[in-house]
Amino acid sequence: MKAATVSLRQSTEARQAEMVQAVLALAARQEPASITTTHIAHEVGLSQGAVFRHFPNKQAIWLNVAEWLEATLLPLVQTAAKSSSDPLENLSNIFRAHLQFVQENPGVPRFIFHELQQPADSPVKQQVAGMLQVYSGILIRVLQQAKAQGLVLPTLDERSAATLFIGSIQGLVMQAMLIGSCAAIQPLIPGVWNLYCRAIREEPNA
Amino acid sequence: MKAATVSLRQSTEARQAEMVQAVLALAARQEPASITTTHIAHEVGLSQGAVFRHFPNKQAIWLNVAEWLEATLLPLVQTAAKSSSDPLENLSNIFRAHLQFVQENPGVPRFIFHELQQPADSPVKQQVAGMLQVYSGILIRVLQQAKAQGLVLPTLDERSAATLFIGSIQGLVMQAMLIGSCAAIQPLIPGVWNLYCRAIREEPNA
DNA sequence: TATATTAGTAATTGCTTACTAACATAAACC
DNA sequence: GGTTTATGTTAGTAAGCAATTACTAATATA
Structure with a gap:
């Protein structure tokens, strides 16, 4: 009956996929030009700095x-x-x-x-x-x-x-x-x- | 033979019209979201601060x-x-x-x-x-x-x-x-x- | 079990942004 | 001719940006 809780730590591959979807989800609500790395980070539940662990820029x-x-x-x-x-x-x-x-x-x-x-x-x-x-x-x-x-x-x-x-x-x-x-x-x-x-x-x- | 040099000082009405055209000229080259007040000022030949003499924001x-x-x-x-x-x-x-x-x-x-x-x-x-x-x-x-x-x-x-x-x-x-x-x-x-x-x-x- | 690697955070970097304030000067008016 | 007003400049401000840093904890590996 244990819930399959997702590990807080994810692979770079998984995080990249998450962030791609996060960008599209955000773009549905706001202009793509106004999407910041902070927005993306919050959308996937990470800190802003963590974004650059998985993307160079x-x-x-x-x-x-x-x-x-x-x-x-x-x-x-x-x-x-x-x-x-x-x-x-x-x-x-x-x-x-x-x-x-x-x-x-x-x-x-x-x-x-x-x-x-x-x-x-x-x-x-x-x-x-x-x-x-x-x-x-x-x-x-x-x-x-x-x-x-x-x-x-x-x-x-x-x-x-x-x-x-x-x-x-x-x-x-x-x-x-x-x-x-x-x-x-x-x-x-x-x-x-x-x-x-x-x-x-x-x-x-x- | 004196050239009809345009006065450096222009009315707010004239400057507003200039800046509207400046925005459209800039939008032809770059994304509208990335157009800054500095861009607009330079396009009409003014300082950035002067923009706010003619527009509240x-x-x-x-x-x-x-x-x-x-x-x-x-x-x-x-x-x-x-x-x-x-x-x-x-x-x-x-x-x-x-x-x-x-x-x-x-x-x-x-x-x-x-x-x-x-x-x-x-x-x-x-x-x-x-x-x-x-x-x-x-x-x-x-x-x-x-x-x-x-x-x-x-x-x-x-x-x-x-x-x-x-x-x-x-x-x-x-x-x-x-x-x-x-x-x-x-x-x-x-x-x-x-x-x-x-x-x-x-x-x-x- | 010891060690190296990976994925996270918080704090800070230098830079850019919209907007403001203090000061300057040209034109308009009495 | 001196005062007022409108238009300009320069030099600020606080906020927000991408990217970096020093450090920590989890995970894989030997």
């Missing part, structure tokens, strides 16, 4: 967050992109998977915005930009498959379609930030997706 | 920026919304006017993102959120006009269409932040706009 924490993001979001998108033989259904699955991921991790869009605003040479921004590059690549490939099967406009520009795809998610995220609640956008999702489908589909008979 | 500066934004962007959108008798053409004019405004003031999207991430009770966020509310209202009214004239889907959900409209601009802005240059998105604009038109139009014969 603050930037290393942000880089770790960016790496976690890539390692979590991209497989999600990749899986959805290959979930069926119908490219349009796969696109819809990416859309839904991405939005669900954002709702479960409300700090993520804010973190991405924050990093994209950094100077170009920042390694964390390069990491995030690289991830979005890969994301776009996946979208474009699915759109090309759809075109090859005659499911979308033969004249479709995949780059524009990918930009609008990401933009449609951005628009929903912005609505959520406006309202303040991430769950409140749920009813808007099908409407926006229907419009996106009409935009790219060959035969818009909906 | 830093938040008042940001509020002034938000007010300038509303007073500048909304008339632009309003004018475009009534520029012709064709609602779809008016929508296109809003789209182009907004993107031109963003290209001329690259700090604006970053400022808006920055403010939307603030806690809900922040007066500056409320100001920005209110402006976006009005913006959405204008869009929805134009979309309703288009529906009444049978130019768009009779089943169109105006709220979703407005979200996708703003999202399509967001997507382009995000591309610009990724690339680093605001002008580089120019070739993407017509493609994205064509897709948006197809999404809402009754007869997509393009």
